[in-house]
Amino acid sequence: MLRLFSTAAILLAGLSLFECKPARSSLAVNQVPNYNPQSPDHILFLNFRITGAVSGKEEVQLVSASAGDGRMKDIARPVHSPYQIKAIPRFKTGAAGREMAFEHPLFRNAEVSDPEGHIRHVDVTAREGNLLIRLQQQPGLNQLELFSVSPGNGTVKIYTLDLN
Secondary structure: OHHHHHHHHHHHHHHHHHHHOOEEEEEOHHHOOOOOOOOOOEEEEEEEEEEOOOOOOOEEEEEEEEEEEOOOOOOOOOOOOOOEEEEEEEEOOOOEOOOEEEEOOOEEEEEEEOOOOOEEEEEEEOOEEEEEEEEEOOOOEEEEEEEEEEOOOEEEEEEEEEEO
16 A cells, blocks of 8 residues: 555656646757848847746747847837746856846736726736747857746746757
């Protein structure tokens, strides 16, 4: 009986670890549409589909990727919502790039007007959403990690994109 219980406990622990593992995929940057090998600077446009619930159990899928020539301007839109997606570029040296914050596509705060014309904020949830990330291609860049941030669960890694 004890042996059966310990086997079941190990099996359940293994299954729970399997469910929490963040998704991972890879992208060959030089094969992305519009990639120009003669250009010294590239911007990657990465479109992700995010499904599930805002709890660190989101599923992320890279839907499309394209490239453009040039350098990005240092413009970042502030994110005021506590529900966010954070993207962190990683380099071969182990260094982390500049963290980027985006409004969570599954949980948004929208302004709506009531019949009297007053504007108020409401929370809008969805089961599926898209996230577009613009990323400057830099020497040594080999990963992009996505994290789900929510007040109840903190910061949870949900996806890794290997760039090669």
